Amino acid sequence: MAYLPSPSAFTIKHNPRFICTRPLRPNSLHNLCFFTNRLKNHPAKCHAFFGNIPDALEETIPLDQFPLLRSGYMQFQNFTEDLSEAQKWGFLVFAGFTWIYLTARPGVLIGAIDAYLLAPLQLGFNSLTGKTSLKRSDFVVGNKLGEGSFGVVYSGAIVPKNLIVEDKVQKGRRGKSMELDKKLKDKVILKKVKVGIQGAEECADFEEWFNYRLSRAAPETCAEFLGSFIADKTSSQFTKGGKWLVWKYEGDQSLADYMKDRNFPFNLESVMFGQVLQGVDTVKRNALIIKQVMRQIITSLKKIHDTGIVHRDVKPANLVVTKRGQIKLIDFGAATDLRIGKNYVPNRGLLDPDYCPPELYVMPEETPSPPPEPIAALLSPILWQLNSPDLFDMYSAGIVLLQMAVPTLRSTAGLKNFNSELKAFKYDLNKWREYTRRIPDLTILDLDSGRGWDLATKLISERGFLRRGRLSADAALRHPYFLLGGDQAAAVLSKFSFSRD
């Protein structure tokens, strides 16, 4: 009889036919030998050192049922039996180090599981559920919402299966089109990839790849991706052969839209907290709303950074506010996955200068083009440790914090002026505060002994020694600014009051 030891618990001399899922308690060892008819016939010679004894027979699993596990276990036993104590320790240290390396950011092991197991599974699942078979006639295209370098974004809707839209939409017949609007309940966002623009298709392919990757690794951080299709004929906005990407419509406004309103951040209060903040004074209310937005942005950044992805275009226009008060990241066209070097081209800056950190690039300019994916993945923990590419997004997050908290920085002109002054002060925010020409209103950041200001100075700064000198998402969430969780409490309370309504 044999028991597969739990890591720290015990060793057992054996006939490897059984594994035990729990460690043993020394004084009850003899019990093990008499567990079942099978076990009764095969008394074990066990030596246990610490741990708990299995309570019942169900806790033992016959190794015979797992031939692979059995042979692996036997090989492991044979291998370690011949080793000296020192060699065993060496082996353990090596295994420990390998484990730490493979699980360190950006996660070589989890990345390999994702690439070789989860991605094919997702593909299979999508084709079974029809997600990969989207087609032009599944959608109607509505208003244009924006235009980037490689695509034009429209609102739209999914056409219910029993409805043929071309026959029903008729210009000038308002009654009919309102009737149609009622039937088109599932709103979507459609991005039409520009045809004939150099690099547009490549960017779209990257964006699609990142959306699928995040839908597996951190789905709550970004807009739900529904898939893509190639237009099969030319009609209205569709051009035959043109590629389209489709997302669920997550909300009517981005953070940038909310910030344009003079009433910001109050205009976010009901969506974030419902009625919960009534009775709190105005400045504190503003501060709580901003803190909750920042907490959500940084939490999402932490999650995507954990997967090795750097967004590279964090700004209010790329943060959609959902009806339930969630902030979701959109627009992964400029993102890069530094675990495998996806969409990483040295020296390529794709970025919005108003939110871009002074270093301009996510990795030092001398970083070479990435090697083939498996090799890049193996080297990625070293590269990540040396360069902390995630700090690129953290600078942009700092600018978003400052813009939300300081009204004069919300306009494009105000932000541009701030950026040129900051550059002149060598990205030292404290110096900017001291010498800026227009005295800014920093009340919100100065609350609670200036915790908000302190966080801003630790996000908006140049990279220091060893390319650090800026807080990572993880460290930012541990900053005292977030420790007083009044915004969290209010958010939780508002969930309760929503569910009672």
Ligand SMILES: Nc1ncnc2c1ncn2[C@@H]1O[C@H](COP(=O)(O)OP(=O)(O)OP(=O)(O)O)[C@@H](O)[C@H]1O
């Ligand atoms: N899933 C979504 N739900 C709701 N609105 C969305 C969604 N995706 C995009 N939008 C809206 O469409 C706008 C443009 O989207 P996006 O930023 O992805 O396009 P883009 O072509 O890259 O534009 P730009 O380069 O100007 O940012 C966003 O600012 C947002 O208002």
